[in-house]
Amino acid sequence: MEITVTNLSKSFDGRQVFSQVSQTFRTGDIYCLMGTSGSGKTTFFRILLGLDQPDSGTVSGTEGAFLSAVFQENRLCESFSSLDNVLMVFPKVTKEIRESVKEDLCKLLPEESIYRPVSTLSGGMKRRVAVCRALAVPFDAVLMDEPFTGLDEDTRRKVIEFVKQKTAGKLAIISTHQEEDVPLLGGSLIRLTAEEKGI
Numbered sequence: 497m498e499i500t501v502t503n504l505s506k507s508f509d510g511r512q513v514f515s516q517v518s519q520t521f522r523t524g525d526i527y528c529l530m531g532t533s534g535s536g537k538t539t540f541f542r543i544l545l546g547l548d549q550p551d552s553g554t555v556s557g558t559e560g561a562f563l564s565a566v567f568q569e570n571r572l573c574e575s576f577s578s579l580d581n582v583l584m585v586f587p588k589v590t591k592e593i594r595e596s597v598k599e600d601l602c603k604l605l606p607e608e609s610i611y612r613p614v615s616t617l618s619g620g621m622k623r624r625v626a627v628c629r630a631l632a633v634p635f636d637a638v639l640m641d642e643p644f645t646g647l648d649e650d651t652r653r654k655v656i657e658f659v660k661q662k663t664a665g666k667l668a669i670i671s672t673h674q675e676e677d678v679p680l681l682g683g684s685l686i687r688l689t690a691e692e693k694g695i
């Protein structure tokens with residue numbers, strides 16, 4: 497698939513967040529979206545997901561596509577286990593799906609923790625559950641808003657490897673504040689800067 501944004505502009509209350517952003521995102525590639533706090537990364541994701549409208553410009557290629565997402569907040573059900581938080585996104589849970597989700601979760605978390613309510617997990621553990629859930633479902637493209645926040649260096653690398661494996665041959669757009677993530681992900685760097693007002 498290919499997502500193309502053309503001359504995308506967005507302002508809030510008369511304050512320009514970004515303007516005239518044009519970019520093509522192609523399947524098989526990872527795009528790392530970087531920009532200072534407030535440069536509009538979350539807003540850009542929300543527009544791609546159709547949750548917000550641009551003031552002007554267009555997004556094409558997302559019609560009929562399955563877009564998966566990790567939002568800036570985890571959006572987990574705190575009283576459910578990690579396992580159930582991931583399984584809940586499947587319309588029908590088969591034995592195979594359950595086993596494969598367990599296997600994926602265990603790549604990122606200690607096995608005992610995947611049966612505990614999410615409310616008992618650390619912030620970094622919850623983040624890993626959110627990442628695992630977004631990548632568990634079939635998707636054409638995944639959009640991840642700062643998925644590696646709250647992770648120590650070793651865990652961060654482990655999660656990056658997991659993301660690379662799970663997004664192979666698909667389209668991934670990932671926002672990050674750490675430039676070193678770009679080579680680790682083998683991604684293309686795209687800057688969304690307030691100064692340039694575009695990427």
Ligand SMILES: Nc1ncnc2c1ncn2[C@@H]1O[C@H](COP(=O)(O)OP(=O)(O)OP(=O)(O)O)[C@@H](O)[C@H]1O
Binds near residue numbers: 508513531533535540
């Ligand atoms: N619904 C809204 N109403 C008014 N202003 C908003 C709204 N959503 C975002 N903004 C403003 O738009 C700007 C961009 O916000 P956004 O969250 O997209 O930035 P960001 O690059 O994701 O920031 P961060 O790196 O801190 O997560 C900010 O100044 C923010 O206050």
